[in-house]
Amino acid sequence: MPNAQRQNSALYKLNRPTNQLTAQQQSIQEQVIQFCLANANAKQATFLIQGAAGTGKSVLLSNLFKTLQTLARKTPTSPLYGCQNYLLVNHPEMLKLYKSGVTPSSVLLKKDFQRPTTFINQAAKNQQSVDIVLVDEAHLLLTKPDPYNHFKQNNQLDEIQRHSRITILVFDEQQVLKVKSYWQQQQLTQRINLIPHQTAQLTQQFRIQAHSSIENWIQAFHHQQVLALPHDPHFEFKVFADANDLYQAIRFKNQTSGLARMLATYDFPATLNDGHDHFVETPTFKLRWDRYQPTAKTYWAEREDSIDEVGSVYTIQGFDLNYAGIIIGPSVTYDPQNDCLVIHPEYYEDQAAFAGASHLADPIAAKHRIILNSLYVLMSRARNGLYLYAIDPALQTKLLSL
Known part of the structure; x- marks a missing residue:
């Protein structure tokens, strides 16, 4: 090989x-x-x-x-x-x-x-x-x-x-x-x-081929802080104003570098094994969620057809990508007054992830942590580049301003 x-x-x-x-x-x-x-x-x-x-x-x-x-x-x-x-x-x-x-x-x-x-x-x-x-x-x-x-x-x-x-x-x-x-x-x-x-x-970071400032930014985001966008000549960190432009950039990177895929937070409807395609949609972008293929011999991002799909946190956890294009859905918004992320569990489509939360000491904190963890998993997949687009206008404005 x-x-x-x-x-x-x-x-x-x-x-x-x-x-x-x-x-x-x-x-x-x-x-x-x-x-x-x-x-x-x-x-x-x-x-x-x-x-x-x-x-x-x-x-x-x-x-x-x-x-x-x-x-x-x-x-x-x-x-x-x-x-x-x-x-x-x-x-x-x-x-x-x-x-x-x-x-x-x-x-x-x-x-x-x-x-x-x-x-x-x-x-x-x-x-x-x-x-x-x-x-x-x-x-x-x-x-x-x-x-x-x-x-x-x-x-x-x-x-x-x-x-x-x-x-x-x-x-x-x-x-x-x-x-x-x-x-x-x-x-x-x-x-x-x-x-x-x-x-x-x-402790040594292998996946993210960049200065520690990139990993620090992702960790801060995981803790609801939006820091100044770090710059590293060896890692492409970009914010897109249009989700379709992001997708086209990922397609180009997949042709030139391989292992470039679209990912999204679980904020778009999906039903496992119901025989129908479900889609991640924005005003300019529509692409189906990944199709569950338990008999496929290769993992999702190594299949050629998965460039025409959007992977979820469950699809990509544990694996590497060279470039990750992430659509951040409506469960993650930004509060300009307090300069922090705000989490909305009611918009998270994977409500099954919260089953049993009422029995925990702090159900709301647990739900927030699960959503932030899922975002962390998505953002920490990329080796060479991370591309972002946010559904929430305030968060999108904040990211573009960076």
Whole structure:
């Protein structure tokens, strides 16, 4: 595969060789291996890996799992030889990506990768306990029963720990997108503080190929602040007055650089699996939401036809783009008097994301956090350029003034 194509391949990024991990990633991988060896006979232990979007969490976890499976299946001298290990991920597109990396010569098997509910239900049915379970996107684990996803217990992390001796979690509180998986740092630490545990933090930004001012701007926006637009010669940060002009710019970038796609906040009607197309619309722009294709072999942004679609937060979470064109819908507005973003949960079309919020201590704050988290996920996808258009006139005026 030519180098340019490899850089645009999600599979290549996920299957990066160990010698291409950073010193920080290699150090954390070694810490996890040593933790597993030290707790090889423990009843329960947890290693927590944290990091913001784009810090290489999934890359590290993929490499780590391959190393553990090599020890478990190919290294008779290792104390971990014969261990039964699994990697779990809730995101169906990420699960597809992990499984696509399995080859006949690999130490990995497709059955090693499962969704959390599948693993939990099978383990409960068979009264089974395994050795090591790695969980990617642990912030997506359910914190309450969810009949739609066939989860009847109260908390997926509790159930995973019940059926594994060592649990390795990758977690980012800023990427929680639903009340039914509403994690806060305190909830997580309470669950691991009473057992042998260790934590590590990934800090180096890999996705956003720019000065830290770009990431700082996105983080500030996530906290409802609109800062002066940063300038970096290596990163294109643009605000468009017309959504169709933005789309044409994304199409051009897709032709010249690849992996350029349209994204939008979940502020436009959509119904999953109803057999109909649904559209993201502005006065000058109309494009269908991404079509759900569970049998597609490649992930959404690598399909040629997805340039004619708009991806949602659920489509793109966990993946990279070279250029992201984002339409910010009416749930996010701007207050000129107080110079801050204002969040309107009533305009958020994914009302299912708020199911169960009334049982939380502060339902409104939770809804605001979910919308802001979804915006953060969208904005943190781009490696080389971020293009914005806002539906709210006040926010659009503010962005253009920057």
